[in-house]
Each structure stands twice: as structure tokens, then as C-alpha cells.
Amino acid sequence: MTSTSFEATSTVLADCAVIKLRGDIDGGAREALAAVYDDSGPTGPLRLDFEEVAYINSTGIALIVELLSRARADQRPVAGAGLSEHYREIFQITRLTDFMTILAQRPAPADRQIEHE
Amino acid sequence: MLERRIRRVLLRTPGAQAGRSPAPPKAATPPPKAAPIEIAPDDPILVHLRRAHGAVELAKLNLDSPALDAMIANGVALVVPLVSNDQLIGVLSVGPRLSGQQYSTQDRRLLETLTAHATPAVRVGQLVREQQTEVRARGRLEQELEVARLIQQSFLPEQAPELAGWQFAACYRPARAVGGDFYDFIELPRGLIGLVIGDVTDKGVPAAMVMASTRSLVRASAQRLIDPSAVLAQANENLCPDIPQNMFATCFYAVLDPKSGGLRYANAGHNLPLVHSGQETIELRATGMPLGLMPAMRYDEFETTLSLGAQMLLYSDGLVEAHDSAREMFGTRRVIQLLAEARAPQPLINELLLALDRFTGAEHEQEDDITLVCLQHAPARRADVLADFAVASAPGNERAVIRRVVAAVAPLELPATQLERLKTATGEATMNAIEHGNRNDPSLELQIVVAASDAQLVVRITDRGGDRTVPTPQRPNVAAKLAGRESARGWGLFLIEQMVDGIRHEHDAERHTLELQLRLE
Numbered sequence: 001m002t003s004t005s006f007e008a009t010s011t012v013l014a015d016c017a018v019i020k021l022r023g024d025i026d027g028g029a030r031e032a033l034a035a036v037y038d039d040s041g042p043t044g045p046l047r048l049d050f051e052e053v054a055y056i057n058s059t060g061i062a063l064i065v066e067l068l069s070r071a072r073a074d075q076r077p078v079a080g081a082g083l084s085e086h087y088r089e090i091f092q093i094t095r096l097t098d099f100m101t102i103l104a105q106r107p108a109p110a111d112r113q114i115e116h117e
Numbered sequence: 118m119l120e121r122r123i124r125r126v127l128l129r130t131p132g133a134q135a136g137r138s139p140a141p142p143k144a145a146t147p148p149p150k151a152a153p154i155e156i157a158p159d160d161p162i163l164v165h166l167r168r169a170h171g172a173v174e175l176a177k178l179n180l181d182s183p184a185l186d187a188m189i190a191n192g193v194a195l196v197v198p199l200v201s202n203d204q205l206i207g208v209l210s211v212g213p214r215l216s217g218q219q220y221s222t223q224d225r226r227l228l229e230t231l232t233a234h235a236t237p238a239v240r241v242g243q244l245v246r247e248q249q250t251e252v253r254a255r256g257r258l259e260q261e262l263e264v265a266r267l268i269q270q271s272f273l274p275e276q277a278p279e280l281a282g283w284q285f286a287a288c289y290r291p292a293r294a295v296g297g298d299f300y301d302f303i304e305l306p307r308g309l310i311g312l313v314i315g316d317v318t319d320k321g322v323p324a325a326m327v328m329a330s331t332r333s334l335v336r337a338s339a340q341r342l343i344d345p346s347a348v349l350a351q352a353n354e355n356l357c358p359d360i361p362q363n364m365f366a367t368c369f370y371a372v373l374d375p376k377s378g379g380l381r382y383a384n385a386g387h388n389l390p391l392v393h394s395g396q397e398t399i400e401l402r403a404t405g406m407p408l409g410l411m412p413a414m415r416y417d418e419f420e421t422t423l424s425l426g427a428q429m430l431l432y433s434d435g436l437v438e439a440h441d442s443a444r445e446m447f448g449t450r451r452v453i454q455l456l457a458e459a460r461a462p463q464p465l466i467n468e469l470l471l472a473l474d475r476f477t478g479a480e481h482e483q484e485d486d487i488t489l490v491c492l493q494h495a496p497a498r499r500a501d502v503l504a505d506f507a508v509a510s511a512p513g514n515e516r517a518v519i520r521r522v523v524a525a526v527a528p529l530e531l532p533a534t535q536l537e538r539l540k541t542a543t544g545e546a547t548m549n550a551i552e553h554g555n556r557n558d559p560s561l562e563l564q565i566v567v568a569a570s571d572a573q574l575v576v577r578i579t580d581r582g583g584d585r586t587v588p589t590p591q592r593p594n595v596a597a598k599l600a601g602r603e604s605a606r607g608w609g610l611f612l613i614e615q616m617v618d619g620i621r622h623e624h625d626a627e628r629h630t631l632e633l634q635l636r637l638e
Contacts, residue, residue: 058606
């Protein structure tokens, strides 16, 4: 049994870069997460869209911590959107919410897109 | 009753004016405010004024009235009663005319007209003030009830004991004016369990305070003395010096030996507990005065055995002394019948409350606190095994385990939140077993067992790492991880512990089992 595929794409909007996450965030997401951060531009706020994420395990949480760590080093505030109730609870228990804002709504619509993914 | 409203008459005398009296000089200072005069409810002037029509000249009254004397002494010459709905609600009082002349008929008419206009306004003002006073009093009462409720709830056990071969259930249903019911389960040496139920006289904060003290005293005595009679006697000695006058507490105390079913008990004036076994129901009788009435009391002590299947009910008088609309009491007979028909403690409590509600009717306001504690010596029930399967130790197989566990627990219809937590805990425990227990060796299998009893769901994950040491879960330091001072990993054990109600490790030389435990409602 292998993990389901994971994809991450970034879209740079006027006020932030949106990283769209799809699939399961586990050990198999490592490279895609690292790459999408590189693609999200060097500066400006980041918004992680978890709307299409169904599963995050402890390795996945470690990968999110690594991404947060890079963002902090680059002084980029991070927000998360589209988390399910369960993963909102996990982000609170693990105190990731101390270091990223959790938004209740999905990211801004595509008509605000100003650059190609 | 309305006469009470004018018990304090504020007098503006002397020099009060009415009618066409000459105006005072502009530079004149306002007349001094006279001291209020108390009018006793039985003062004859009240009856006189209520019956009077129009202005009353006080000098012409011949009454044995302290209020009349006081008003005249304070310079009041004339009063006009304020009467609303045939009740005296106040008086308008004036001093002598500045001219020294008598009040004319026209002056009196003017005063009476003024009074006729003022009376409704004064009455409205009085009603508003009464309403405000009532609201303040009600607020204080509600606040006191809330304090009593908080005290009560903080001294009741959070959960009933969980013992193999025994089922416990308890219920405390407070009345609006919270009383002093209490119950307790006390863990004693050698696996014995202390069972306590009690009821303090009175209601509200005083009852809640005495309840808290009594519960603490019984608990403290129970830890030092095993004999129930000695425990009650000691609690009584300690309670007597401090309990407020006219208050006392009834209390039944028993010590259960869960292994044998042996039960030793003593009673300080509480309702007699009932035991149903086989075809008969008996009352556990033991004599003793309530706690706090007088010192140096002795308490009878008896012993019985709760045989397999026996069910025992402890209850407070709020149950048996509840009334229906015809003032008939619920009584012990109905309780005995329901006890005989009940299968287990929780259904018994549900049935009792349902029957009580039907008996008292929907509109009934509960008169007293109701406390029910029920236990049954039930055969130890083996948990039903819902799934028992093996998976290879390959990374990623945790999701196969999650799917099979979810399918296995489907009949339990877990709440969504609990199911999600179970999925996360199962996944993390499986990942640890694959990585740390079986060292990612695909030739080694994990064994997964899912089992459920009435109260608990367990998932056991067994790997071949019997020799490994499992670290104690600690809250990861996110800040240190973000700063790169710690590895970003290390969340698994912490998450497992947070997601379930309990975990248990078992080892032998070869195998390690992690049991995830979830309470079932």
C-alpha cells in the first residue's frame, strides 16, 4: 500500500501567494512541498489552502513545520485555509496555530490572480 | 399593605404654602427638610386618612396616634390623603400659612386638585421602585442558587468506578432551589470501594456548604477507618461542632469488596437502600442518627453479599417523596417494582426518571434534589472482537489499517469527532509499530485487534519490538522546531495520547502491544 499522490501548486496574488495542496500530506509530500515553497516567490504572505487535503499524519505535520520554519526565516507570515474540523483541532493541539493564522474561508477567487501558477 | 408605603412621611415644614399665600421674598432660603416620621402599621391615623374625603386639618383630630403627634410637633397643619384604588398610598402635608390665617376652602380645593393629579404619578413611581427592588432581590437569589449549584457539582464524582464484574451508574438531578444531596465513590486499600450517599437539610448555599464539609469528612474518615460504623461515627464527631444550628445530614456509607461481593454498611438516617437479587427485593436496614445532630453517636453495622446479578439502588428522598398533582407521593413501591424489572444500572436510572416525570407531570417543578446511585454485580463481560487481522510492515500501510478499523467500528456509530480522532491515533500507532517495532521489515506482520464492550472501544496494535523502549510522550516544542534547534519530527506519540482517552503498553520478550482506549457513551 502506497500513499496517494500529493500535489502542490502556488499562485501569486496581489496580497499573498496561495499554495494549493491536494492529496495526503505524509512522507511522500516532502519534495513537492519544498518545491512549491520555492515557487511561491521570495517574499510576501503565504496562504496554505488545505481544502483538498483529506489526510495529514505526523510526518506531514513535520513537513508543515519545515515549511513554516522557512517562511519565518524569510519573514513571511503564513495563514492556513480550508482545514477540516479535525485538522483544525490537531493544529491547535500541536500549537501550530501559534505560528500560522487559521482562516475559516477558502482562499481568494481566481479572478484576483495576477501571475501564472 | 399599601399603608406601609407611607410609613415614612417626609415633611416640609414649617412654612409650607398653599393657595394664594404671599410669595416668600426672593432671597429666602428653602425651608429645611424635616426628618421622616415613621407611621406604625397599626397607627389609627392610617384608617382615618384612608376614610377621609379631602384635606384634613390635624389640629382638629382627636386620635391616640404617635404619628399625628409627631406631625403636629413638626409643624404640619394640613394633610391631604393620596388614595389610589381605595388604598392610602401617601399624604401631601403642609405647614401653617405664612399669613397665619386658616386655609380657606379655595386653598383646600386647590390642594385636593393637586393631590388628585399627583396620586397616579406617585403610585407609578412606587410601583417602579417596588419592581426594581424585586428585580434586585431576584438577581441576588439567582446568584446564590448558581453558587450553590457550583459547589454541589464540584463535589460530585466526575465518573463512576470501572471495575471488572461490576456496573455502576449515578445521576444527580438538582431542583431549582438546589439542596444538599451528595454521593461519592471512594477508592480504599486492598481494592475496596466506599459508597456514599447523603442529603443535607435545607437548601441553597448553606446546604451546599454543609454537603461539601460532610462529604469531605466522610471521605477523610473512610481513608483511615474501614468499618462503616466507625466512619460515620467519626464524621459525626467532626461535623457536630461546626454544623449550623437546625441543620444535619443523612448519610448511608458502605464498603464493597468487588472480589467477593461482600458489602458492609451503616446508615445515619438516610433512605434505606434497596437490593434486588433473584426474585426478592430487600431493604438494607441499619439504625443511626443523622450526622451533626449530637456527638457521641453509635451506628449499627451489618454485612450482606451482593451475589452475581444482584442490583443495589441508593437514592435520596427527592425520588420517593416527589408528588403528583393530587399530592400523592411517588413512594418506595414504584421504585421496588422498577428495580425488579431493570436489566442494568443505567437503564434502571433512565426508567426511574422517566417514571417519575410521567408521575409528576410535565408542568411539575421538581421539589427537591434527586440522587440515584446504582450498582450491579454483573458477570465480567468479555469485549466483542470486531476485527482481528494482520498487515505487512510496509510504510504507508497505516492507511489500510485505518480503513479496516473504520469499517470494524461502523456498527458502533461513533460521533464524527471521535471517529476522526480514532483514525489519527490508529494511523500514528501503526506507523510507529511499522517503523520502530518492526523496523520497516515487510516480512514482519503487525497484528491488529479491535474490540468493544458497553463502555469502551480498544484497538490493539502488536509488533515484534518487545525489546524496544517506548519513550514517554512529551509536548513537542514548536518554537524550537521552527528555530531549527530540534528536529521537525517527533509528533506521533504526542498525537496518539491527545486523540484517545487512554493508552496502555504491554511487553514480552518478543512483542510489544499498544492499546488505544476510547470511552463509549
